[in-house]
Amino acid sequence: MRNTPGNPVRGEDFWDRKDLIEKIWKSLERGSILLIAPRRFGKTSLMLKIHDESKKGWRPIFVDVEGMSAPEEFIVDLLERVAEKQGKSLLEKVRDFLGKIEEVGVENIRIKLRESLKTEWKKRGKDLFRKVLERDIRYIMLIDELPLMLRKFPQKKIAGEFLHWLRSIRQEPEICEKVRWVFGSSIGFHSIIRELGVTSNVINDLQPIPVLELSTKEAERMVREILKEELNIKRIKKEVMNHIFKKIGYPVPFFLQILLCSLITLYKQEGRLTSEIIDKAYTDLLKPWNRSYFEHFRERLEKYYEPQLAEIVKRMLSLIAYKGETSKQELSNFFVGQYQQGAIHLFDLVISDLENDFYISKDKDVYQFTSNVLRDWWIRYYGWRE
Ligand SMILES: Nc1ncnc2c1ncn2[C@@H]1O[C@H](COP(=O)(O)OP(=O)(O)OP(=O)(O)O)[C@@H](O)[C@H]1O
Ligand SMILES: [Mg+2]
Structure with a gap:
C-alpha cells in the first residue's frame, strides 16, 4: 500500500475498512444510504470500493455529478452509464421513446434525450428509468457530490423539486426493490436542504452511515x-x-x-x-505548503454563513482552539456578545453545524476540537486574538 494523500484511493492503495464496508452492504440489503462524513474522510474512495468490488447480484453504477446543473443532465448521464454496463447504447434502450428515432443517430441521442426531458422531466424521467433498467438486475447507484450539483441549478425551486423527484423514484414500487442508492458529498446534505428551503423529508428514507476515523x-x-x-x-x-x-x-x-x-x-x-x-x-x-490540505475547513464556513456570521464563527473556533476546552455557556456568551439579535437560536444552529461537520465535539458540557491536527492548524493560521 502506497502513501497517496490527495485523490480518492483505489485498488491496493485503499485501506480495506472491512467492518464499515460490511455494514454498508448489510444496509444496502434493506434500503438506500447516505454516507455522512467531513471532507477528506474517504467517502469517494469507499464508494469506488463498493463499485470496484461489488457483491454478486448487484450492478454498481458510479457517477460524480458535481459538474451537472439540471435534472435532464443527471437522468441522461446516469441512464447512459446503466445502458453501457449492459453493453448497449442508450439509443437501443430508448428506441421508441423519442419518436422518430431513426433520424437521431447514436451521437445525438444524449442531446435529443436531454431536450425531450426539458419539459415534463419528472414524468418522462421516471418513464425513462423504467425503460432502461434491466428486469432481473439489482442496481446500486453511487452518486457523489449531489449537493454541489444542486447548488449549480439556476433555480432553487427546481433543485428542491429534483430532490423530491429522486425520493419519489426511490419509493416507486417498480423501481425501489431493484435500485439502491448511495449518496456521498463533500458538503453536508443538511446545509443544502436548508439552503433550498425544502424539508428534510427528501432524505429521511436514507440510512445515514458515518464514515469516521479508523480504529x-x-x-x-x-x-x-x-x-x-x-x-x-x-x-x-x-x-x-x-x-x-x-x-x-x-x-x-x-x-x-x-x-x-x-x-x-x-x-x-x-x-x-x-x-x-x-x-x-x-x-x-502544519507548514504553509500543506495549508491547502485543510483550507476547506475555513472556506466552508464562509460558504455556509453570511460574512459577519462567518467571522464570528471563526473567532469562536479560535477561542475553542486556544482554550482547549470551552463550556457551552462561555461560547454562548461570546456569541451573543458579538451577534446580538436572535442570537441564541442561531447559536444552537451554528454549534450543531460545527459538531455535524466534525470541527468540534462535545464531552459533557464542554466543547473541544475533534482533531488535534485541525486544532493545531487552526491555532497556527487563525489563532486567538483579543
Ligand atoms: N480507505 C482508505 N485507504 C487509504 N487512504 C484513504 C482511505 N480513505 C481515505 N483515504 C485518504 O483520504 C484522502 C481523501 O479520500 P477521499 O477523496 O475518498 O475522501 P472524501 O471524503 O471523498 O473527500 P471530499 O469530501 O473532499 O470529497 C485520500 O487521498 C487518502 O489519502
Ligand atoms: Mg469525495
Whole structure:
C-alpha cells in the first residue's frame, strides 16, 4: 500500500475498512444510504470500493455529478452509464421513446434525450428509468457530490423539486426493490436542504452511515503497511507507534497520510525513525505548503454563513482552539456578545453545524476540537486574538 494523500484511493492503495464496508452492504440489503462524513474522510474512495468490488447480484453504477446543473443532465448521464454496463447504447434502450428515432443517430441521442426531458422531466424521467433498467438486475447507484450539483441549478425551486423527484423514484414500487442508492458529498446534505428551503423529508428514507476515523488497530496496521512499502521498514517500535497517535489524535486516514509524507521525507534524510522525527514531521505537516490540505475547513464556513456570521464563527473556533476546552455557556456568551439579535437560536444552529461537520465535539458540557491536527492548524493560521 502506497502513501497517496490527495485523490480518492483505489485498488491496493485503499485501506480495506472491512467492518464499515460490511455494514454498508448489510444496509444496502434493506434500503438506500447516505454516507455522512467531513471532507477528506474517504467517502469517494469507499464508494469506488463498493463499485470496484461489488457483491454478486448487484450492478454498481458510479457517477460524480458535481459538474451537472439540471435534472435532464443527471437522468441522461446516469441512464447512459446503466445502458453501457449492459453493453448497449442508450439509443437501443430508448428506441421508441423519442419518436422518430431513426433520424437521431447514436451521437445525438444524449442531446435529443436531454431536450425531450426539458419539459415534463419528472414524468418522462421516471418513464425513462423504467425503460432502461434491466428486469432481473439489482442496481446500486453511487452518486457523489449531489449537493454541489444542486447548488449549480439556476433555480432553487427546481433543485428542491429534483430532490423530491429522486425520493419519489426511490419509493416507486417498480423501481425501489431493484435500485439502491448511495449518496456521498463533500458538503453536508443538511446545509443544502436548508439552503433550498425544502424539508428534510427528501432524505429521511436514507440510512445515514458515518464514515469516521479508523480504529486504533486498523490505523496502526495501515501505518505499518505504508512504511513497509515506502521505506522497507519491517518493525516499528511500540513507543514510536504510540507517539504517532499521540500527535495525530483521532486517526483519520487522510491526516495520517499527510503526516507519513513528511515522515517518509525525513526518514530518507536522517535514516532513523524516532519520536523526535515524528515531532518534526508533525511540525512540517502544519507548514504553509500543506495549508491547502485543510483550507476547506475555513472556506466552508464562509460558504455556509453570511460574512459577519462567518467571522464570528471563526473567532469562536479560535477561542475553542486556544482554550482547549470551552463550556457551552462561555461560547454562548461570546456569541451573543458579538451577534446580538436572535442570537441564541442561531447559536444552537451554528454549534450543531460545527459538531455535524466534525470541527468540534462535545464531552459533557464542554466543547473541544475533534482533531488535534485541525486544532493545531487552526491555532497556527487563525489563532486567538483579543
Ligand atoms: N480507505 C482508505 N485507504 C487509504 N487512504 C484513504 C482511505 N480513505 C481515505 N483515504 C485518504 O483520504 C484522502 C481523501 O479520500 P477521499 O477523496 O475518498 O475522501 P472524501 O471524503 O471523498 O473527500 P471530499 O469530501 O473532499 O470529497 C485520500 O487521498 C487518502 O489519502
Ligand atoms: Mg469525495
